[in-house]
Amino acid sequence: MDVIQEVSVVGPRQFRNNDVAIGAGNEFWTACRSNGLAGIVANLTGDGMLEDPDGFRFLNLSCCSYLDLDSHPQIIEGAIEALRKYGVLDHCISRIRIQLPMLLELEEALGGLFDARVVSAISASAATAGVLPLLASGHLTRGERPLMIFDKFAHFSMNLFKPVCADETTVLTCPNNDLNFIEDQCKRNHKVAYVTDGTFSMGGHADVAGLLELQDRYGLFLYFDDSHSLSVAGSRGEGYVRSQIASLSDDTIIVATLNKAFGSSGGAIMLPKSRTDMEDILTRFGGPLAWSQPMNTAAVGASLASAQLHDSPELKLRQSQLDANILRFDAQVLTPQRGNGFPIKVVPVANTRVVSCAQELLRRGYYVSPVFFPIVPRSQAGLRVMLRSGLSPAAVDHLCKSIIDVVGQDVEVKHDQDATVQ
Numbered sequence: 001m002d003v004i005q006e007v008s009v010v011g012p013r014q015f016r017n018n019d020v021a022i023g024a025g026n027e028f029w030t031a032c033r034s035n036g037l038a039g040i041v042a043n044l045t046g047d048g049m050l051e052d053p054d055g056f057r058f059l060n061l062s063c064c065s066y067l068d069l070d071s072h073p074q075i076i077e078g079a080i081e082a083l084r085k086y087g088v089l090d091h092c093i094s095r096i097r098i099q100l101p102m103l104l105e106l107e108e109a110l111g112g113l114f115d116a117r118v119v120s121a122i123s124a125s126a127a128t129a130g131v132l133p134l135l136a137s138g139h140l141t142r143g144e145r146p147l148m149i150f151d152k153f154a155h156f157s158m159n160l161f162k163p164v165c166a167d168e169t170t171v172l173t174c175p176n177n178d179l180n181f182i183e184d185q186c187k188r189n190h191k192v193a194y195v196t197d198g199t200f201s202m203g204g205h206a207d208v209a210g211l212l213e214l215q216d217r218y219g220l221f222l223y224f225d226d227s228h229s230l231s232v233a234g235s236r237g238e239g240y241v242r243s244q245i246a247s248l249s250d251d252t253i254i255v256a257t258l259n260k261a262f263g264s265s266g267g268a269i270m271l272p273k274s275r276t277d278m279e280d281i282l283t284r285f286g287g288p289l290a291w292s293q294p295m296n297t298a299a300v301g302a303s304l305a306s307a308q309l310h311d312s313p314e315l316k317l318r319q320s321q322l323d324a325n326i327l328r329f330d331a332q333v334l335t336p337q338r339g340n341g342f343p344i345k346v347v348p349v350a351n352t353r354v355v356s357c358a359q360e361l362l363r364r365g366y367y368v369s370p371v372f373f374p375i376v377p378r379s380q381a382g383l384r385v386m387l388r389s390g391l392s393p394a395a396v397d398h399l400c401k402s403i404i405d406v407v408g409q410d411v412e413v414k415h416d417q418d419a420t421v422q
């Protein structure tokens with residue numbers, strides 16, 4: 001049975017099916033672990049490598065810290081200094097009641113950087129858990145419950161809340177980036193909200209210009225999770241979506257993790273400056289946004305240090321190094337993602353060989369994550385490689401050479417696949 005295929009079920013399991021998800025996932029992870037490709041234990045060595053307890057050193061090419069800010073000395077120092085200054089990691093009380101001044105300082109700094117009103121969260125997932133149910137119930141759309149449309153490719157952290165949203169309003173799923181579907185629903189419903197990734201994990205973006213047009217015409221509410229492009233895109237690291245919107249309208253929210261390219265920990269919710277009402281509702285009723293754990297002192301200190309780096313020439317420098325590494329990789333290894341400007345590449349490898357290829361690459365010092373059936377359809381199996389700004393040109397060249405050497409004849413990309421990648 002191809003578990004990837006959708007089945008329509010009435011009643012329970014309209015929006016999730018753990019039997020199917022765990023059936024596929026368990027098989028995949030068990031295969032990874034039994035082949036030494038999951039469950040790895042290793043420390044960072046300080047020179048960009050990882051080292052396991054036996055002293056085996058390797059390069060991690062499955063890490064989302066695209067700008068290598070995660071180990072930046074100023075960010076580490078920011079975390080330590082904040083802990084020393086405030087003397088507590090987490091004072092365990094809802095921020096509605098009492099909050100450390102540093103949390104407000106961070107939200108101010110991020111707001112300046114992203115030109116928005118920013119509310120922090122402990123993660124992008126927690127931000128989504130807080131926002132989506134309140135969007136569904138109409139509390140972010142002035143009392144009008146919107147029909148909610150989730151993009152088919154929306155990240156799991158959003159899909160997880162479909163059943164919760166569906167308890168408040170009608171929830172639909174649309175094909176990826178299908179503006180006609182969305183417009184059709186806008187014509188039939190007074191208020192519609194669309195939930196999507198801003199930048200998809202395999203490259204490609206939401207059609208921001210087209211969506212803004214629908215917003216102009218029909219008052220479409222837009223909820224973007226742009227976790228994958230924060231820091232990577234935009235002159236101040238505001239991410240792809242924010243960089244495409246002149247000023248956030250009343251009906252737009254962008255969330256993003258601070259844990260990927262931003263290099264710290266936590267999440268940011270960008271709200272329109274005009275909607276101070278949203279902030280109160282979110283911090284009072286937004287589930288994990290309102291509970292007793294705000295971003296902890298170390299995360300806030302690290303994030304403040306990262307915000308400073310985002311406001312310095314270092315951001316542009318790292319963005320350019322990443323771009324150069326992406327181009328360098330693309331020039332040598334053919335993937336369906338070639339030319340899309342995004343750091344995640346999947347080198348196609350036959351399902352039967354993907355585990356042994358990943359093992360051989362690890363033996364040669366490169367950890368790349370194999371993706372294979374049943375977690376993806378057999379035709380999409382391959383080695384997922386995530387590029388970072390800190391890789392030297394020589395390291396990228398050696399990586400490419402090793403991939404070609406190990407994968408060999410399997411590097412073959414159909415041109416019709418190229419065309420689907422934006």
Ligand SMILES: *Cc1c(COP(=O)(O)O)cnc(C)c1O
Pocket residue numbers: 122123124125126155157197201225226227228256257258259260266267
């Ligand atoms: C990585 C990712 C997340 C998870 O972010 P957390 O801050 O760890 O919750 C959420 N959404 C998208 C689109 C992501 O890529």
